[in-house]
Amino acid sequence: MAGYKVTIEELPSGKWACFLNLEGHDEPINLGKEFKSEERAENWLNVSESVTAIEMMIRKHKK
16 A cells, blocks of 8 residues: 555635645645544544545555
8 A cells, every 4th residue: 555644734715624645646635524623623533434535545546
C-alpha cells in the first residue's frame, strides 16, 4: 500500500475537512466530509467510516 498521511485543514468556507496525502500525488485528496470544527474532524478520524473512506481513496488513486 502506498505511503500516506491524513491532515485536517480549514476550508475557505470556514468548515474543516480531512485530506489524504498520498506519496506520488501533488495535491491532497479531500475525503468528502466537512465539519463545523477541527475537533469534530479529528473525532471522525477515529470512526470506521473514515478508515473505509481512506482505503477507498487509496485504491482509487493508486498508480
